[in-house]
Amino acid sequence: MLDSMLISLSEPFGSLTLGTTLSSSLTLGVGETYTLVSWWKPLLILLPFIGWAWMLSTIFDKHAKRFFLGQEKWNAIHMIFGVVALAFAILQPVGGFAGLAVGFVGTLAILAIDIGIFVVVANKDHRIPEASKLTLDFSEMSQRRDDKKEAKKLGASELTIVGANKMKVMPPDKESTAFAVRIASEEIIINGQNAHASQIDIIPANENTYAASMLVDGVRQAGEPIAKADAIQIIDFWKKCAGLDLQDRRRKLSGEVSISSDSISAMTAKLVSSGSKNGMVLSLIFNPSDAVRRSPENLGLLDKQLKELQSWADENVGVVLLAAPSDNGRTTTLYSMLQLHDAYTSNIQTIEYEVEDAIEGVKQIVFDASGDGPDFATLVRSTLRRDPDIVGICELPDMETGQNIANSDLDRSRVYLSLKTDNAIAAIQLYVRAVGDPKLAAKGLRGVVSEKLIRMLCGNCKVGYQPTPEMLKKLGLPEDKIKQLNKKGGQVLIRNKPEVCPVCNGVGYSGQTGCFGVFPIEDEERKFIAAQDWNGLKTAMRKRSLPTVQQVALRKAVEGLTSLEEVSRVTASSSKKSSRSSSKATPEPSSK
Numbered sequence: 001m002l003d004s005m006l007i008s009l010s011e012p013f014g015s016l017t018l019g020t021t022l023s024s025s026l027t028l029g030v031g032e033t034y035t036l037v038s039w040w041k042p043l044l045i046l047l048p049f050i051g052w053a054w055m056l057s058t059i060f061d062k063h064a065k066r067f068f069l070g071q072e073k074w075n076a077i078h079m080i081f082g083v084v085a086l087a088f089a090i091l092q093p094v095g096g097f098a099g100l101a102v103g104f105v106g107t108l109a110i111l112a113i114d115i116g117i118f119v120v121v122a123n124k125d126h127r128i129p130e131a132s133k134l135t136l137d138f139s140e141m142s143q144r145r146d147d148k149k150e151a152k153k154l155g156a157s158e159l160t161i162v163g164a165n166k167m168k169v170m171p172p173d174k175e176s177t178a179f180a181v182r183i184a185s186e187e188i189i190i191n192g193q194n195a196h197a198s199q200i201d202i203i204p205a206n207e208n209t210y211a212a213s214m215l216v217d218g219v220r221q222a223g224e225p226i227a228k229a230d231a232i233q234i235i236d237f238w239k240k241c242a243g244l245d246l247q248d249r250r251r252k253l254s255g256e257v258s259i260s261s262d263s264i265s266a267m268t269a270k271l272v273s274s275g276s277k278n279g280m281v282l283s284l285i286f287n288p289s290d291a292v293r294r295s296p297e298n299l300g301l302l303d304k305q306l307k308e309l310q311s312w313a314d315e316n317v318g319v320v321l322l323a324a325p326s327d328n329g330r331t332t333t334l335y336s337m338l339q340l341h342d343a344y345t346s347n348i349q350t351i352e353y354e355v356e357d358a359i360e361g362v363k364q365i366v367f368d369a370s371g372d373g374p375d376f377a378t379l380v381r382s383t384l385r386r387d388p389d390i391v392g393i394c395e396l397p398d399m400e401t402g403q404n405i406a407n408s409d410l411d412r413s414r415v416y417l418s419l420k421t422d423n424a425i426a427a428i429q430l431y432v433r434a435v436g437d438p439k440l441a442a443k444g445l446r447g448v449v450s451e452k453l454i455r456m457l458c459g460n461c462k463v464g465y466q467p468t469p470e471m472l473k474k475l476g477l478p479e480d481k482i483k484q485l486n487k488k489g490g491q492v493l494i495r496n497k498p499e500v501c502p503v504c505n506g507v508g509y510s511g512q513t514g515c516f517g518v519f520p521i522e523d524e525e526r527k528f529i530a531a532q533d534w535n536g537l538k539t540a541m542r543k544r545s546l547p548t549v550q551q552v553a554l555r556k557a558v559e560g561l562t563s564l565e566e567v568s569r570v571t572a573s574s575s576k577k578s579s580r581s582s583s584k585a586t587p588e589p590s591s592k
Contacts (some may be wrong), residue, residue, distance in 0.1 A: 402434025
């Protein structure tokens with residue numbers, strides 16, 4: 001560090017006296033030369049730059065290149081921060097050791113701000129998967145290094161697995177058969193994480209072969225075949241990690257393990273094993289609580305739809321139906337709807353087969369089908385008789401449950417009923433059939449929310465194109481306003497060569513969002529429901545000009561969030577399919 005120096009000239013050929021904060025006051029005679037800066041002080045200032053430069057070159061630059069974050073742009077930003085830090089150190093006006101300390105601390109602060117900005121901005125980019133987000137937790141990095149060293153001693157295991165007993169599951173000797181099973185078990189997880197899968201299912205494909213299929217953004221992807229004997233050993237490995245009974249191959253068992261590695265952020269894997277006529281089945285669900293934890297504002301609702309739901313929450317009366325097919329966010333929507341109510345001023349309860357996520361301030365009641373307690377309908381009736389303000393019910397398994405809901409005091413309680421149906425009309429029909437009395441069912445209904453999840457285009461590789469006037473006319477879109485739509489890509493150009501997109505692994509989509517239809521039920525709609533006039537009900541809903549699921553999905557395509565191909569895949573359903581789904585969804589009469 002070079003500080004300001006005081007210079008005084010006594011005589012033309014006399015001595016020159018220099019006062020400097022980096023060295024002692026020196027007297028120079030003509031022809032004499034002295035070192036003005038202590039050697040260790042600039043070296044001290046250089047140390048933060050060495051650490052900063054190492055982090056930029058080995059981590060940040062590669063991260064920006066891998067996920068196309070604008071490598072040149074970030075290099076320029078880092079350079080600006082580096083120049084500012086260097087200028088602060090060199091041009092520090094404070095003298096002595098105080099100036100040295102200020103310069104050192106200031107340099108550290110400026111470089112740390114640069115690092116922090118990159119981490120925060122990069123982690124917010126939707127192109128970066130959760131497992132690849134950066135962290136500044138150096139203790140976690142150190143722990144991962146230690147785990148990796150320990151694993152190398154025992155073999156080439158990549159994952160750190162913490163079992164149900166909170167103890168690490170150490171890899172066996174690499175010469176043993178058990179080690180090969182461990183590697184095969186880990187490979188399934190690693191492949192699933194690389195594909196951004198939310199769930200992996202190891203299921204029998206036939207009598208002699210299994211397969212590990214993956215659920216990626218709501219779409220099932222077939223996996224590589226696995227020999228039955230190998231698949232059984234893999235299932236037993238994961239069951240043992242989760243503390244499940246290896247001898248019980250029929251009943252449904254569940255447990256959890258924690259998994260992490262250098263490339264996979266620490267995550268929870270929920271294991272569910274059960275038996276089938278073809279053999280054992282194992283499902284691994286990654287971070288199940290995070291999957292259903294979403295605020296109402298982040299569901300994908302339009303602003304008007306969200307305001308409508310908020311107005312319903314102010315009433316706290318009647319039944320609201322939540323309709324969606326399997327794997328389309330029913331649980332997430334149910335939990336989010338409960339968040340519209342104040343859990344500290346209202347008595348909020350849920351009845352669920354399994355708690356997917358703990359909701360603060362909400363009493364979550366779990367129905368145990370294998371226990372000696374009351375059946376589902378009885379549990380619903382006893383819960384509603386305690387006059388809760390809000391009740392969320394996860395399913396409609398039988399007619400008695402629907403009758404108990406309709407006969408409860410709906411003038412004092414709000415019931416959110418989640419139904420596995422394809423659309424809003426089908427949900428109302430299902431509820432009416434369960435209640436058995438159309439007038440009674442119509443009386444308590446306040447609204448219905450239908451939902452489907454749609455995949456979002458990968459922002460790193462999506463391809464824009466100009467739609468033809470014929471296409472826009474067919475879709476009912478204004479030709480003069482829609483200049484561009486987008487479709488999936490799957491590839492990016494790297495040095496003028498097409499390569500598989502690293503963000504979506506060539507799929508073309510990354511992440512999901514909800515498409516909703518929010519329909520209030522008022523006197524006119526109740527009249528048609530009571531008369532079971534479904535065509536009249538559809539007409540009454542259309543008169544309100546409220547956006548349907550399909551219209552919302554189309555709007556998201558216009559906004560560039562998804563493609564027309566995805567809109568068609570999600571919303572198109574034949575009348576035959578709808579009829580078959582409706583028939584299967586009809587609750588059976590209770591045997592009680």
